[in-house]
Amino acid sequence: MQFGYSEVCLAHDPGPRHPETPDRLRAIRERLKRKHGVEYVDADPCDVERITAVHGSAYVESLEEFCADGGGNWDPDTTAVEETWDAVRHSAGLACWAVEAALEGNDGRKTPFSLGRPPGHHAVADDAMGFCFVNNAAVAAQHALDSEAYGVDRVAIVDWDVHHGNGIQDIFYDRDDVFFASLHEQGLYPGTGAVDETGTGDGEGATMNVPMPAGTDDLEYLAAVEGPIAAGIESFDPDLLLVSAGFDAHRHDPISRIRLSTEAYALMTDRLRGLADETDAALAFVLEGGYGLDVLADSVALVHETFDGREPIEPGGELADQAEEALEAVLDAHELNLSLEF
Structure with missing residues (x-):
């Protein structure tokens, strides 16, 4: 894969006790040293005009001033320092680079993955x-829609971070040109x-939420991707498929109670790559959460290996009753007549 990366993103440091640490990117880079075919690309910082295409101008001005004054606690979870504004612009710029690279034909082993932080x-x-200042995926999706050079009319965003992508939902909730699925x-x-x-x-039906019960594992997440999420994407027929890729649903992440293995990220990557091929959509990834450094790094590396030819290992077993009920509720909400036989 091609990874977007900027040293500027390391300068955003919310403190030694904060889980969204610069060590997240350092761990990923260290792990990827063991892999062949890894390429890194830097990108220009995002123009303020691109940011204000999805964020209010008054908010963006307040954020820039807050950082210029030295930062502090924006809220109890979200901490800035003086350097945060530059990191925010570079993180959003890397996300825009990822969609540009995908729309210009980078696929297969050159599929783009933006390793920016803070997340968005x-x-x-x-x-x-929630650790986020500018919504990187939303900025990048809007950039794709606004860029006449690419002819993009519809963008699908799949967010597999363990936390609901409320910001992406908020920004696109009443629009029919962005399909958003959050798992x-x-x-x-x-x-x-x-x-x-x-x-x-206009956006009725273009948001799909798939809330899964604590304890959900690989098979059940895969059922969500192959079932309602795949049906939603196929019906929407996007020009661009953007993955908001958080890795905190891993069973060894300290924040969540979902029980995914590292292999689950290879499986979901494989299925979404197939969906992009089926719908003739460009495919790009944008980093979100993931706070266990070793499993974060291993999971990103396995996404890379999936594009480097590694076949994912299929899970066995049966859907747990609670997970099956959760998926049936999604199918009902979107009036989808699908079987959940796995």
Whole structure:
């Protein structure tokens, strides 16, 4: 894969006790040293005009001023330092690079993956929250839609971070040009993402939330991707498929109670790559969460290996009753007549 990376993103340091640490990127880079075919690309910082295409101008000005004044606690979870503003712009710029590279034909072993931080999927249109200041995936999706050179009319975003991607949902909730699917742990921060949150107005049906019960494992996440999420993407027929790739649903991540193995990320990558091929959509990845350094690094490396020819190992077993009920609720909310036989 081609990985977008900038040293500037390391300068955002919310402190030694904060889980969203610069060591996240250092761990990923160290792990990828063992892999062949890894390429790194830097990118220009994101123009403010691209950021304000999805965020309110007053909020963006306040954030820039907050950082210029030395930062501090924006809220109890979300901490900035003076360097955060530059890191935010570079993180969003790397996400824009990823969609540009994908739309220009980079696929297969050159599929782009933006390793930016701070992450973005919790940032709503007019506020920061949940470690996130600017919504990288939303900025990148809007950039793809606004760029006449690429002819993009529809973007699909799949967020497999263990937390609901409330910010992406907030920004695109009433629009029909972005399909957003969030696969997350039920009841976890920020408490949004119920199955009946399906969009409003022109966007009715273009938001798909798949909240899964604690204890869900590989087979059940794979059923979500192959079932309702795949059906939603195929029906939407996007020009670009963007993966908001958090790795905190891993069973060894300290934040969540979902029980994914590292292999689950290879399996989901394989299925989403297939969906992109089926719908003739460009495919790009943007880093979100993941706070166990070893499993974060191993999981990103396995996504890379999937594009480098490694075949994922299929899970066995049967769907747990609670997980099957959760998926049936999603199918009902979107009036999808699918079988969940696995």
